[in-house]
Amino acid sequence: MEVKDIRKDNGVNGGVWVYTSNGEKFWGKKCVVMVGAWTKKIKEGNEEKYAIGGDFSTFGCQGGPHIFGTPSLEYLGLMKVMVHGGYPCDEHKRPWGPVMVLESLKEWVEERMSGMVDSRALVATQLCMYSMTADEDFVIDFLGGEFGKDVVMGGGFSGHGFKMGPVVGRILADLVLTREAKGVELKHFRIRRFEENPQRNVKDF
Structure with a gap:
């Protein structure tokens, strides 16, 4: 039977639930995944969980680095994750300097997204410009x-x-x-x- 999903059981017993396409589910203390040529598909299939039409919301994480992001919206199957920080600039002479703290951003994605998002390589990077107040309030x-x-x-x-x-x-x-x-x-x-x-x-x- 086709396995559709694997979920951690956060209840008293712990362990893992395996869900199949015919509606059955199986529980075990541990789970081994060996899917041969389909291995590359393991990280795929989660796009809808991080899409704008699902229940995944915008997010933010205070601390170092200060991260925020949005669900998959602008580019199909891709999520936007951003580092909040930078340097002052003239809005008429916008700099296109180096992208900041990429390694810490990759580590943050891997830790928070539990391997459901491929953090090994960024698809695209871009600096953005926004207006800041002294207290960061509107x-x-x-x-x-x-x-x-x-x-x-x-x-x-x-x-x-x-x-x-x-x-x-x-x-x-x-x-x-x-x-x-x-x-x-x-x-x-x-x-x-x-x-x-x-x-x-x-x-x-």
């Missing part, structure tokens, strides 16, 4: 001054705003249409928080 506010509440500002998403795109879009739309975002406390995201304290909303990771 700016969502009215521009004020002569514009009052006629101009709404959204920015400083510090590399992680894409994960909150839908809710930020809703807040900005509410501010434009009704001049308020009901049920949302926006004091934390005021533009002028840095005038009171340059390191506003400081966090200790």
